[in-house]
Amino acid sequence: AQTVTQSQPEMSVQEAETVTLSCTYDTSESDYYLFWYKQPPSRQMILVIRQEAYKQQNATENRFSVNFQKAAKSFSLKISDSQLGDAAMYFCAYRSNTGTASKLTFGTGTRLQVTL
Amino acid sequence: EAGVAQSPRYKIIEKRQSVAFWCNPISGHATLYWYQQILGQGPKLLIQFQNNGVVDDSQLPKDRFSAERLKGVDSTLKIQPAKLEDSAVYLCASSLNQDLLGTFGSGTRLTVV
Numbered sequence: 320a321q322t323v324t325q326s327q328p329e330m331s332v333q334e335a336e337t338v339t340l341s342c343t344y345d346t347s348e349s350d351y352y353l354f355w356y357k358q359p360p361s362r363q364m365i366l367v368i369r370q371e372a373y374k375q376q377n378a379t380e381n382r383f384s385v386n387f388q389k390a391a392k393s394f395s396l397k398i399s400d401s402q403l404g405d406a407a408m409y410f411c412a413y414r415s416n417t418g419t420a421s422k423l424t425f426g427t428g429t430r431l432q433v434t435l
Numbered sequence: 436e437a438g439v440a441q442s443p444r445y446k447i448i449e450k451r452q453s454v455a456f457w458c459n460p461i462s463g464h465a466t467l468y469w470y471q472q473i474l475g476q477g478p479k480l481l482i483q484f485q486n487n488g489v490v491d492d493s494q495l496p497k498d499r500f501s502a503e504r505l506k507g508v509d510s511t512l513k514i515q516p517a518k519l520e521d522s523a524v525y526l527c528a529s530s531l532n533q534d535l536l537g538t539f540g541s542g543t544r545l546t547v548v
Contacts, residue, residue, distance in 0.1 A: 323477070354536075361541055362524055362526070362541050362542040362544070363438075363539050363540065363542070364478070364526065364539040366536065369536070410477050412477070414536075421483070421490075421533040422468070422480040422483060423470075423478070423480070423537075424480075425476075425477025425478050425479070426477050427475065427477055428475075428476075428477055
């Protein structure tokens, strides 16, 4: 079974600064996806960025980028130029790309605070 | 397009009572998921439907939880009887098919006292 570990329960960053959230995972599969989701107080899970395991190039979406280290099974999220609206819970998630399994396996989350 | 609708938004019940949650997925989405998110944890899949058939219910506590999607559209998740440890947010998500990533609703927060 796949597991996802987020070792930082809380992080804090000043507005306009950069912060990195860590995630490690364990799997025996070679074909899979990794995701970062944002969950604001509204509770809706919002996709921030995705990475396909067979792509070596790190994904980027505006101020969000990842550092994907497949051999180390590490998948960190970097938020540049942090904004007050970035404050939320962030979850790292794994999805297999083999067979019919399409469920997401989530980590325990990191609460990000953004200060002035 | 309209998002995934869930109701109620909040529910408080006493232990041993029954409760039901409702999910209306995005129109045309064949795949529907129910996740349970206990406070301080990430969401955990309870059940996945493809149209009105069950694809994965391996983590659904079947002695007390049940779910149905009779016409392949709306879905209900029921707990009978509820336990204190069932207090959680129940999230519904849907996607066009199981190869695509789902869109989440805002969930139902259940408190069992």
